[in-house]
Amino acid sequence: MADLSDDELLAELGVAIEQPKARTYTPREERIIAGFEDIVRFHEEHGRPPQHGEDRDIFERLYAVRLDRLRELDECRDLLTPLDTLGLLNTAQTVAPVSVEDIDDDALLAELGISVEPDDDDIRVLRHVPSADERRAAEEIANREKCQDFSRFKPLFEQVERDLETGVRTTRPFVKDAGFLKSDITKGQFFILGGQIAYVADFGESFRAPNGETDARLRVVYSNATESNLLLRSLQRALYKDEAGRRITESEAGPLFAAAAEDGDLESGTIYVLRSKSDHPTIAAHRDLIHKIGVTGGSVEARISNAARDATYLFADVEVIATYSLYNINRAKLEALIHRVFATAQVDLTIQLGSPVKPREWFLAPLAVIDEAVARIRDGTITNYVYDPKQAALVVC
Incomplete structure (x- = not known):
């Protein structure tokens, strides 16, 4: 029991602790507080309260006049005392105040946010003071x-x-x-x-x-x-x-693997990695490193069944190198993510069959790096990485 805090001891005794309600202020009270905050900020910047004196800056003299009025008004003292951690309301001025007339006109007062209404020239009433x-x-x-x-x-x-x-x-x-x-x-x-x-x-x-x-x-x-x-x-x-x-x-990869399905989500999906059997010179020279990486919501076999007649597959048959089963994936987001990671390794190919075609989903990347990328997709860390062709590795972006 000795280790319990006061609140915990009261709770043990069944004494409910009411949390104090946040106080709301009237517009006039908010203006008074805002005017006082200006004085507090002056003290924080100069290490002292604003003072009167002809050698003082005109704005400091106006702050000093405002502080005098706040000290004089009981309602202001009651309102501001809980906020007065510097003791400004209780500090007596050591320099005799000068007349407000010496400070001059309404334009200077307006600079400090003190507005005097036409029918009320009492400077003790603070109006239209913007918040500090x-x-x-x-x-x-x-x-x-x-x-x-x-x-x-x-x-x-x-x-x-x-x-x-x-x-x-x-x-x-x-x-x-x-x-x-x-x-x-x-x-x-x-x-x-x-x-x-x-x-x-x-x-x-x-x-x-x-x-x-x-x-x-x-x-x-x-x-x-x-x-x-x-x-x-x-x-x-x-x-x-x-x-x-x-x-x-x-x-974050979280939205790709949401617990609840959203529009466009798939109940299950597969990332597939293909290797082309094309006799294109670029493909033939780097066949073991050039891979197509894609995502499908159905059967991979059905997806590639017409590869030899599809420009996406370089008008050639393909070999399935690897597949990875995933769940609750947004296919469009996942494909965009994969293509971003391997964007620097995209193979620049042009297939000429009638009109020239430039397939975009083929990448010059070893299978081991693709394996690592899929692992990072699953644990959500892939968004911190990109593929560096020079190092043939994923690097922190």
């Missing part, structure tokens, strides 16, 4: 810099583009009501934002923002060789606001 997070998000999205080590990431973007073309990856639109959370954004994910593919290259340590929510700093690299250091919340908000924003799915 909203301003940071706009700034961070715009402030992209050149990615100095883009050569590291370029192959990743090229691979993602190929995966999208072949159907290994797909894109999903962002719908806020669908419940996509900050926690769903992780290192290594790809998105489409602002017309560019965005890659989450680094994910910093989590921290608690002034409003109490968790956040983190991200390094996001874009396909146009730029990058930005975004907050997690800023990236999420930008994706929601971008009507063309998309999440790029992971390159």
